[in-house]
Amino acid sequence: MSGITHDYMEDYIRSLIPESTDKFKELEDFAKEHKVPIAQKETAKFLEFMVSMKKPLRILELGTAIGYSAILMYEASGYKASITTIERDENMIKYASENFKKYNLEDKIEIKAGDCLEVLESLEEPYDLIFMDAGKGHYNHFLPHCLRLLKEDGIIVADNVLFRGMVASNDLVKRRKITIVKRMRKYLDIVSKDENLITSVIPMGDGIAVTKRR
Ligand SMILES: C[S@@+](CC[C@H](N)C(=O)[O-])C[C@H]1O[C@@H](n2cnc3c(N)ncnc32)[C@H](O)[C@@H]1O
Structure with a gap:
């Protein structure tokens, strides 16, 4: 149970998604x-939908892991986007590099090795879509950089914003997770209350927040 929706709802929504090949x-x-x-099935489907609708040419991802969502976003863009993805774990960087090589995507998807905050500080070119999927406890620190790097009509998709339901209900909070929660x-409060932004929080997967400028 994700702590976000009922099991029967999750099971049903997942059953609609065709098996990956x-x-x-x-x-x-x-x-x-x-x-x-990696992104849960329904989150991956949502991401695929957003990317194929938005058709971003430049995508920034926070949290590469093995490169699953980066490859998914590249394909969903109609094989047109250039993707920058940030990862600090050496093993993950190795796995993702091998995968990008294996699928001939090395010149489409660039891994920036390091901590998201440090890499974000060094970036200057704007992006059409930013997928936040790393460092759950730091989204509010990443946000000013993401907004600086977001094109006028760009979109931020943030995953895990309800964090197994803990963000929505104190009854579910585990003591050691209180800081992240x-x-x-705070992140959700900022993106929801800022008059210059529109945010929709979706109780899907581990919770997704989609943000754009008004
Ligand atoms: C949920 S996984 C990413 C999954 C990937 N986006 C996908 O769906 O295929 C999060 C990744 O972010 C990395 N990570 C966590 N905090 C980070 C940080 N502050 N800077 C860089 N990478 C970080 C972790 O090592 C992990 O591989």
Whole structure:
């Protein structure tokens, strides 16, 4: 149970999503076997939908892991986007690099090795879509940079914003997660109350927040 919606709802929505094939099946199987957290099925479908609708030419991703969502976004863009993805874990960088090489995507998807905040500080060119999927406890610190790097009509998609329901209900909060929960609430508060932004919070997967400028 995700703590976000009822099991029967999740099961039903997941049952509607066709089984992945080819590279995506391989990547999902690898992630499962090695316990690497990648976008949940319904989140991946939502991301695919957003990218195919928005048709971004420049995408920034926070949190590469094995490269699953980066490859998914590249394909959903109609094989047109150039993607920059940030990752600090050396093993993940190795796996993702191997995957991008294996699928001939090395010149389409660039990994920036390092901590998101440090890499964000060094970036200057604007992006059409930013996918926040790393450092749950730091989204509110990443936000000013993401807004600086977001094109006028760009979109920020932030995953895990309800964090197993803990962000919405104190009854679910585990003591050791309290800091992350407080910071995530702050993130949602800022993007929801800023008059210059429009944000929609979707109780899907682990919770997704989509933000754009008014
Ligand atoms: C949920 S996984 C990303 C999954 C990936 N987006 C996907 O769906 O295929 C989060 C990744 O972010 C990385 N990460 C966490 N905090 C980070 C930080 N502050 N800077 C850079 N990478 C970070 C972790 O090592 C992990 O690989």
